[in-house]
Amino acid sequence: MKILVAIKRVVDHNVRIRVRPDGTGVETAGVRMSMNPFCKHAVEAAVQLSEAGHGDEIVIVSIGPKVANDVILTALAMGAHRGILIETDAELETLAIAKLLAKVVEEEQPDIVLLGKQAVDDDSNHVGQMLAALADRPQATFASEIKVVGAGLEVSREVDSGRQTLSLPMPAIVTADLRLNTPRNAALPMVMKARSKPLAVRPVAEFGVDLAPRLTVEKISPPAERVAGKTVASVTELAAFIADDVAQMEAL
Amino acid sequence: MSVLVLADHDLGVLSPATARIVSAASTLGPVDLLVVADDAAAIAQSAASLSGVDKVLTLKGYLVADSLATQLSTLAVRYHYVVASAGSVGKDVVPRLAATLDLMPVTDVVKILGPTSFERPIYAGNAVQTVTDTQDKHLLTLRASAFRPAAGGNAAPIEALDGSVQAVARLLSSDRTESDTADLATAQIVVGGGIALGSAENFQLVENLAKKLGAAVGATRAAVDAGYAPNDWQVGQTGKIIAPDLYIAIGISGALQHLAGIQGAKKIVAINTDPEAPLVKLADIALIGDLFEIIPQLTAELDRLGVKR
Numbered sequence: 077m078k079i080l081v082a083i084k085r086v087v088d089h090n091v092r093i094r095v096r097p098d099g100t101g102v103e104t105a106g107v108r109m110s111m112n113p114f115c116k117h118a119v120e121a122a123v124q125l126s127e128a129g130h131g132d133e134i135v136i137v138s139i140g141p142k143v144a145n146d147v148i149l150t151a152l153a154m155g156a157h158r159g160i161l162i163e164t165d166a167e168l169e170t171l172a173i174a175k176l177l178a179k180v181v182e183e184e185q186p187d188i189v190l191l192g193k194q195a196v197d198d199d200s201n202h203v204g205q206m207l208a209a210l211a212d213r214p215q216a217t218f219a220s221e222i223k224v225v226g227a228g229l230e231v232s233r234e235v236d237s238g239r240q241t242l243s244l245p246m247p248a249i250v251t252a253d254l255r256l257n258t259p260r261n262a263a264l265p266m267v268m269k270a271r272s273k274p275l276a277v278r279p280v281a282e283f284g285v286d287l288a289p290r291l292t293v294e295k296i297s298p299p300a301e302r303v304a305g306k307t308v309a310s311v312t313e314l315a316a317f318i319a320d321d322v323a324q325m326e327a328l
Numbered sequence: 329m330s331v332l333v334l335a336d337h338d339l340g341v342l343s344p345a346t347a348r349i350v351s352a353a354s355t356l357g358p359v360d361l362l363v364v365a366d367d368a369a370a371i372a373q374s375a376a377s378l379s380g381v382d383k384v385l386t387l388k389g390y391l392v393a394d395s396l397a398t399q400l401s402t403l404a405v406r407y408h409y410v411v412a413s414a415g416s417v418g419k420d421v422v423p424r425l426a427a428t429l430d431l432m433p434v435t436d437v438v439k440i441l442g443p444t445s446f447e448r449p450i451y452a453g454n455a456v457q458t459v460t461d462t463q464d465k466h467l468l469t470l471r472a473s474a475f476r477p478a479a480g481g482n483a484a485p486i487e488a489l490d491g492s493v494q495a496v497a498r499l500l501s502s503d504r505t506e507s508d509t510a511d512l513a514t515a516q517i518v519v520g521g522g523i524a525l526g527s528a529e530n531f532q533l534v535e536n537l538a539k540k541l542g543a544a545v546g547a548t549r550a551a552v553d554a555g556y557a558p559n560d561w562q563v564g565q566t567g568k569i570i571a572p573d574l575y576i577a578i579g580i581s582g583a584l585q586h587l588a589g590i591q592g593a594k595k596i597v598a599i600n601t602d603p604e605a606p607l608v609k610l611a612d613i614a615l616i617g618d619l620f621e622i623i624p625q626l627t628a629e630l631d632r633l634g635v636k637r
């Protein structure tokens with residue numbers, strides 16, 4: 077069985093980002109970058125499936141600039157077998173990303189494609205679902221548990237009302253939520269070994285996909301600031317504040 | 329400009345989010361509200377009462393992405409906009425529908441600036457993107473919490489459509505959280521608890537205070553991961569987005585990813601031992617101290633003041 081995992085390099089999730097004053101975007105120069113956390117859970121899920129005898133080969137694909145090699149190396153160190161970087165310096169829309177991934181799926185014919193449910197930069201939460209449409213495969217998004225059952229998968233998903241379990245035939249697309257697993261930190265020997273694993277760098281033009289953006293981002297602005305509040309000294313004061321607020325609410 | 333809105337529902341009841349999506353979507357044009365359910369009759373009745381709805385359409389089926397996207401792609405031909413709530417169904421199906429129609433969706437919209445202009449938060453709400461969509465059809469998900477609900481009192485006609493599609497993925501089971509508290513995404517008051525509660529039993533302190541205030545219960549990822557609260561109570565970047573009039577955060581530090589879910593709250597109260605916690609800094613009112621002492625006292629004091637909802 078072959079598992080393909082798509083991963084994204086993003087501004088590290090612990091960094092407090094800064095919006096550029098001219099409205100053109102978020103400052104990324106000199107900012108720490110790392111693998112999108114949800115993608116890390118997807119990689120870990122693939123490695124665990126493989127360790128349980130369900131994956132002979134794990135292929136990692138990332139789309140981005142040359143430096144995105146570093147997140148592929150991280151995934152290889154976690155236990156994946158080979159990597160593909162689709163190299164582009166352009167910021168692509170999710171639909172273009174999904175189209176590129178659909179080409180890779182066509183070439184690689186994986187039984188399972190795993191992705192993070194969303195990237196913590198644009199917070200889109202699109203690509204897995206789009207890829208599922210383009211590749212005409214069933215999908216299970218926001219997965220918190222994946223089981224291989226016969227020729228299919230049983231996936232528990234985190235939904236608005238709690239949890240839901242879907243059964244889907246393979247090949248299938250699954251997007252990872254945070255409670256799916258705890259991603260491992262690769263030990264140094266694995267990191268060394270990752271460097272000798274195959275990593276193909278392919279220019280984006282090779283795929284013949286129309287990458288022109290469909291939407292225009294007019295500007296990126298900082299969110300509205302909250303006015304700083306105050307600290308009260310006693311429960312009595314706090315209760316009075318809450319009682320007052322609730323009373324006003326009812327007056328609405 | 330015609331608009332198709334996908335209704336959210338659970339256990340045969342129209343979800344409170346739908347009234348908000350309808351009110352927002354009706355600023356774009358007349359709304360047809362689609363109810364996809366095995367038994368749509370009761371849901372369609374409440375859907376028809378929402379003001380701004382021209383017509384309710386019902387379709388037999390399940391909210392499973394693959395079949396639902398196929399059904400919606402057939403219907404979409406007749407509309408300029410297809411709109412869903414940015415809940416778990418909308419997030420699941422709208423991007424799939426978009427790729428089927430070769431369109432780029434605009435999702436998690438918090439403000440409609442005009443027919444083709446929308447605001448959506450990025451970077452866990454630390455930046456806001458203004459997007460223009462000039463495609464000939466627009467696929468949107470909206471954050472229900474950012475919009476006011478539509479009024480009732482309407483009696484729109486209900487029309488049953490055929491077009492059942494077999495889903496490839498099959499629903500095996502649903503594990504839902506039994507709770508009589510308010511709907512988190514649309515509640516007027518939310519009481520949230522963090523990892524500091526220490527156990528599922530202790531988390532009842534939060535639930536009891538919520539009950540007294542007629543509030544919904546929220547939790548941090550850390551509290552959910554520890555098993556103190558169910559996953560559908562999680563508030564934040566990965567959980568639900570809330571915009572209550574009042575949010576009471578108990579033993580919550582205020583990590584970026586949690587704050588992502590509460591930016592729409594009008595007033596924030598924080599109870600924390602740490603005066604430097606980001607949520608304390610952000611709150612309108614903070615009380616520094618041990619929640620295990622404060623919450624019972626607060627509950628008693630609210631009783632004394634006669635606060636009850």
Ligand SMILES: Cc1cc2nc3c(=O)[nH]c(=O)nc-3n(C[C@H](O)[C@H](O)[C@H](O)COP(=O)(O)OP(=O)(O)OC[C@H]3O[C@@H](n4cnc5c(N)ncnc54)[C@H](O)[C@@H]3O)c2cc1C
Nearest residue numbers: 522523524548549550564565566579581585586601602619
């Ligand atoms: C990709 C990603 C997505 C995430 N998404 C979410 C999300 O959607 N929602 C979310 O909540 N988190 C999310 N997180 C996790 C987030 O980063 C934090 O880890 C989490 O919010 C912390 O939860 P907490 O406030 O309960 O715990 P902590 O950060 O440990 O804070 C506990 C707080 O309790 C206080 N405290 C301790 N004892 C007491 C006491 N006796 N009385 C009063 N106060 C006390 C402490 O001072 C502290 O401020 C995400 C993380 C990542 C990486």
